[in-house]
Amino acid sequence: MPTIVVEVMPKAELLDPQGKAIAGALARTGRGEFGVRQGKRFELTVEGEVTAELLDRVRAIAADILSNSVIEDVVGVHVAQPAPAAQGAEV
Template sequence: MARVVVDVMPKPEILDPQGKAVLGALPRLGFDLVTDVRQGKRFELQVDGEITDAVLAEIEKVAGTLLSNPVIEDFEVHVEEHSVAEVAHEAGRA
């Protein structure tokens, strides 16, 4: 089983109040290195079988019609070996 990830972010020209709120909170918590924050969404999709160009084209359609708002958001589709949760789980066992 393969995993395809869709990362959705606000377009650069779109205001990001959630990102600005996080940016404003960081110095109050003692984190001074970050200069900007943009908040987005991540979708992990399980796909049966091999990831082909046709499968990726289908995922692109899903991302453009359901997972994102193309007027205000951009998205990227990529294949990933392990989910964030699996990596965190493995790190906890080490």
């Protein structure tokens, strides 16, 4: 069953308090070389083939329902690649 991934991020010009908190925690643990922005990831599963028309429908859903266009941008809509068989599972 194919999975379509939708990625949503806060608009670049807006403050991202969650990302700022994570960046602060990294700095406190000696890993402050990273800037952080936190977003959202949605996974939509679908029966059958993923077509260009279906991806267009998902983009419309992402814009209308999964994101708040005032404060967020939909930055990605793509078909998830199957994970390789895990031997030494890495996060």
